[in-house]
Amino acid sequence: MAITKIEQRYIDLHPESLARYQVSKNLFPNGVTHDARRLAPFPIYVTHAKGSHKWDVEGNRIIDYKTGHGAMILGHSHPDIVQSVQEAMAEGTQMGCSTDKEIKWGKLVTELVPCAEKIRFQSSGTEAVMMAIRLARAYTSKTKIIKFDDHFHGWSDYATAGGSGLGGIPQETLDTMIVLPPNDIDLVEKTIKKSGDVAAVMIEPTGSHMGLHPIPPSFLHELRELTERTGTIFHMDEVVTGFRLSKGGASVKFEVTPDVTTLAKILGGGMPGGAVAGKSDIINLIEFQDDASYNQNERVGHPGTFNANPISAAAGAKALELVRDTDVNEKADAAAAKLKNALNELLGKMEIAGQVTGHGSLLFVRLGVDFEVGSDGASFELTDSEWETVNNGQRNSQIHLALLNEGIDPMSNGTRLIIGQDHSDQDIQDTVSAYEKALSAVRDSGLM
Ligand SMILES: Cc1ncc(COP(=O)(O)O)c(C=O)c1O
Numbered sequence: 001m002a003i004t005k006i007e008q009r010y011i012d013l014h015p016e017s018l019a020r021y022q023v024s025k026n027l028f029p030n031g032v033t034h035d036a037r038r039l040a041p042f043p044i045y046v047t048h049a050k051g052s053h054k055w056d057v058e059g060n061r062i063i064d065y066k067t068g069h070g071a072m073i074l075g076h077s078h079p080d081i082v083q084s085v086q087e088a089m090a091e092g093t094q095m096g097c098s099t100d101k102e103i104k105w106g107k108l109v110t111e112l113v114p115c116a117e118k119i120r121f122q123s124s125g126t127e128a129v130m131m132a133i134r135l136a137r138a139y140t141s142k143t144k145i146i147k148f149d150d151h152f153h154g155w156s157d158y159a160t161a162g163g164s165g166l167g168g169i170p171q172e173t174l175d176t177m178i179v180l181p182p183n184d185i186d187l188v189e190k191t192i193k194k195s196g197d198v199a200a201v202m203i204e205p206t207g208s209h210m211g212l213h214p215i216p217p218s219f220l221h222e223l224r225e226l227t228e229r230t231g232t233i234f235h236m237d238e239v240v241t242g243f244r245l246s247k248g249g250a251s252v253k254f255e256v257t258p259d260v261t262t263l264a265k266i267l268g269g270g271m272p273g274g275a276v277a278g279k280s281d282i283i284n285l286i287e288f289q290d291d292a293s294y295n296q297n298e299r300v301g302h303p304g305t306f307n308a309n310p311i312s313a314a315a316g317a318k319a320l321e322l323v324r325d326t327d328v329n330e331k332a333d334a335a336a337a338k339l340k341n342a343l344n345e346l347l348g349k350m351e352i353a354g355q356v357t358g359h360g361s362l363l364f365v366r367l368g369v370d371f372e373v374g375s376d377g378a379s380f381e382l383t384d385s386e387w388e389t390v391n392n393g394q395r396n397s398q399i400h401l402a403l404l405n406e407g408i409d410p411m412s413n414g415t416r417l418i419i420g421q422d423h424s425d426q427d428i429q430d431t432v433s434a435y436e437k438a439l440s441a442v443r444d445s446g447l448m
Contacts, residue, residue, distance in 0.1 A: 049076035075422035088314035116277035125239035125264030126154030136200035269319030402438035
């Protein structure tokens with residue numbers, strides 16, 4: 001395919017990134033180390049980041065809306081986190097023993113997260129979800145897990161069911177997962193009753209992919225009631241929403257307390273970290289009993305070399321202290337609200353169909369269709385063909401490149417913006433100007 005004007009400008013602006021990609025593409029699949037970092041014709045390479053900004057290898061300053069895949073609500077290289085990590089580093093990074101740091105980190109989680117009576121740390125959200133599934137199955141002596149269409153819960157064999165990239169997963173494993181469309185509580189109830197073997201219902205509380213396909217908070221309440229009534233474990237996966245939608249996550253914001261939650265991203269303060277937390281009698285299935293047969297056959301085993309490693313514990317505890325004691329969430333939400341309004345004004349001014357929506361500091365830019373959002377601020381109806389328009393990959397990937405040309409790095413091809421506490425009024429103004437230029441360039445190319 002011929003190179004577009006937008007692509008040519010991107011190539012011209014990023015010669016150093018291209019040179020690195022020529023090396024990376026022979027090292028890593030697609031030249032990247034995370035599926036979502038793939039970008040055609042090549043991704044940018046960055047050197048460092050501070051606050052709401054990061055710098056590419058060409059020296060361009062970029063306003064960052066990936067914010068560490070949602071981990072960096074505090075802003076990049078927050079001085080308190082840097083100091084905590086430096087001190088922890090000098091004290092020992094893996095001592096094979098329990099530490100005060102993990103106690104501090106664990107206490108903060110139980111203080112902030114409503115369902116967290118007890119907790120166990122892992123090194124990622126993927127691992128946390130794997131453990132939550134094991135615990136649910138062990139607790140209920142049932143096998144099936146209900147999840148929802150395209151809801152993302154990491155890349156384990158079980159969690160990938162209903163998503164893409166299914167290669168190598170045994171059919172037997174996929175058969176233990178039941179994937180349902182969201183927002184149909186009767187269907188969930190019928191499925192639980194008909195199966196008789198459902199251990200848990202697992203959900204992303206703002207909808208698939210952080211809220212790309214939003215669900216109304218009322219569905220969470222319906223699931224809570226149904227799971228309670230049927231003795232099914234309710235697992236809200238708060239890897240993204242935890243410590244973001246409020247100090248206590250979606251659970252506090254939407255006033256729903258699940259049996260189990262999974263946490264990562266902000267939890268680790270920018271270092272790798274994950275946790276499963278919930279009711280004591282569920283999490284305590286990890287505990288050894290004075291019974292060899294139980295320990296061998298029923299206990300849920302959980303080793304992990306870097307579980308609660310002191311560096312992640314130090315960074316994570318400092319991050320959660322800042323969330324607890326300062327207005328991190330309010331600042332991120334306020335910046336996001338300003339950006340949402342300004343971008344919606346821009347779409348109106350440019351007479352481009354579409355709308356920016358989202359909960360708190362998670363924003364979605366949906367282009368090509370006009371639609372009304374419900375009073376819950378989340379739900380709206382689109383037909384399949386309207387979704388196709390919104391998800392037009394060719395147009396959206398050009399928008400992503402055009403935004404990078406203007407110094408903005410969004411998630412998901414310009415359709416998702418994750419805001420942190422450091423996004424300033426100036427950043428917002430610059431972002432709106434960048435969108436104006438990027439959308440004009442894409443319109444000039446005939447894609448919009
Ligand atoms: C809701 C949700 N669960 C789990 C995960 C997996 O977390 P990790 O990337 O730390 O393995 C993610 C990652 O984005 C996520 O969004």
